[in-house]
Amino acid sequence: MKRRAYWWYDVRRYGRRRGMRMCAQTVEQAAGDTVALAYLHEFVATDQERGPDMTEERLVDRFLVLDAHCDSLILRLQRGDSMDLAVDDPAYQVDLSRLRQGGVDCLFTMVGDGDLAQSSVLIDAAYQMAALHGDAFAICLTAAQVRQARSEGKIALVLTIEGQAMFAENLAHLRNWYRLGVRIANISHGGGMPPELQCDDSYFGYISPSERENLRQQSKGLTPFGWDVLAEMTDLGMAVDLAHINDAAFWEVLEKSSVRVCYTHGSCYALCPHSRALTDEMMRALAERGGVMGIAFYRAFIDREDPSLERLCDHFIHALEVMGPDHVGIGSDFDGTTRLWRPIPEDVSYMEELFQALSRRGVDAATLEKIAGENFLRMLPA
Numbered sequence: 499m500k501r502r503a504y505w506w507y508d509v510r511r512y513g514r515r516r517g518m519r520m521c522a523q524t525v526e527q528a529a530g531d532t533v534a535l536a537y538l539h540e541f542v543a544t545d546q547e548r549g550p551d552m553t554e555e556r557l558v559d560r561f562l563v564l565d566a567h568c569d570s571l572i573l574r575l576q577r578g579d580s581m582d583l584a585v586d587d588p589a590y591q592v593d594l595s596r597l598r599q600g601g602v603d604c605l606f607t608m609v610g611d612g613d614l615a616q617s618s619v620l621i622d623a624a625y626q627m628a629a630l631h632g633d634a635f636a637i638c639l640t641a642a643q644v645r646q647a648r649s650e651g652k653i654a655l656v657l658t659i660e661g662q663a664m665f666a667e668n669l670a671h672l673r674n675w676y677r678l679g680v681r682i683a684n685i686s687h688g689g690g691m692p693p694e695l696q697c698d699d700s701y702f703g704y705i706s707p708s709e710r711e712n713l714r715q716q717s718k719g720l721t722p723f724g725w726d727v728l729a730e731m732t733d734l735g736m737a738v739d740l741a742h743i744n745d746a747a748f749w750e751v752l753e754k755s756s757v758r759v760c761y762t763h764g765s766c767y768a769l770c771p772h773s774r775a776l777t778d779e780m781m782r783a784l785a786e787r788g789g790v791m792g793i794a795f796y797r798a799f800i801d802r803e804d805p806s807l808e809r810l811c812d813h814f815i816h817a818l819e820v821m822g823p824d825h826v827g828i829g830s831d832f833d834g835t836t837r838l839w840r841p842i843p844e845d846v847s848y849m850e851e852l853f854q855a856l857s858r859r860g861v862d863a864a865t866l867e868k869i870a871g872e873n874f875l876r877m878l879p880a
């Protein structure tokens with residue numbers, strides 16, 4: 499059964515990509531017919547060998563494409579599967595073949611969100627992968643290294659962590675994780691009990707503007723250790739990721755620190771009233787601090803009733819209107835959303851569809867280039 503599911507996946511993926519709707523449809527009608535599936539598998543394999551159609555230039559090939567949030571390594575670890583992204587596995591939304599198809603040049607790769615030992619294993623997995631496939635991956639610490647990797651045809655991996663409670667109120671761990679290559683770190687993954695860096699939990703779910711405002715006023719922001727971390731990150735030149743933080747702490751960081759700030763994966767509250775979406779006021783404040791917001795592909799953040807590619811484009815366009823072209827990027831959250839719904843676009847190979855859709859909606863090439871990766875590159879040391 500599992501094998502068949504994989505074939506279906508190939509059918510949908512390659513069928514749609516190469517205009518073979520008829521083929522996929524025919525096979526759908528023949529579901530359960532082993533002979534038909536075997537034939538199809540052969541057909542798809544032949545098609546795969548031919549490689550992507552390069553006759554027309556794709557937008558993703560024109561720009562440096564950077565995805566600012568990806569949970570693939572930790573999900574593979576949790577499921578006991580290979581953490582080597584070069585091992586193609588359609589059970590996930592990211593692997594090397596599909597990174598190539600999607601034209602992705604740089605992946606902010608999440609290597610830890612709660613447990614120090616687990617984070618150590620994930621960091622090792624990233625380095626092992628880069629060592630094993632030196633032609634495909636490079637761990638990068640700076641924007642210049644990301645550009646260099648792209649020029650060599652490699653995918654740049656930038657290590658990020660999604661919360662620092664695992665450091666157990668000891669800055670030594672933060673400094674060591676920096677030495678290991680981590681360049682971007684969240685304050686919290688949502689928790690608000692010591693040793694978290696914020697005093698109150700983050701709300702998660704749909705919430706009205708008045709409820710949200712009440713909650714912000716009742717919540718407490720950063721702990722003393724949280725402030726120590728921000729000072730240390732400022733000195734080290736790391737960027738803080740404000741995704742998942744509670745609203746009180748969000749405002750504290752923006753108003754009372756000078757650390758480099760971003761919000762790697764979220765959406766626009768004006769379009770979808772989820773707590774993980776930013777209000778226009780928050781977006782403007784983030785932009786004023788030079789920050790970048792990554793629009794996530796998670797359905798629940800895109801629209802409560804009818805999430806779609808066009809609705810996702812609405813979020814990009816609204817963010818551009820509120821923040822300007824220098825503050826919007828992509829933070830898919832691939833493999834972080836799989837337990838509920840498939841994201842839009844559904845995996846990393848479809849990145850071109852997003853660019854084509856934004857282009858149709860009137861986003862010009864110079865802005866697309868910034869959204870694609872240039873804005874988030876500013877979060878790294880030059």
Ligand SMILES: [Zn+2]
Pocket residue numbers: 660741742763831834
């Ligand atoms: Zn997240």
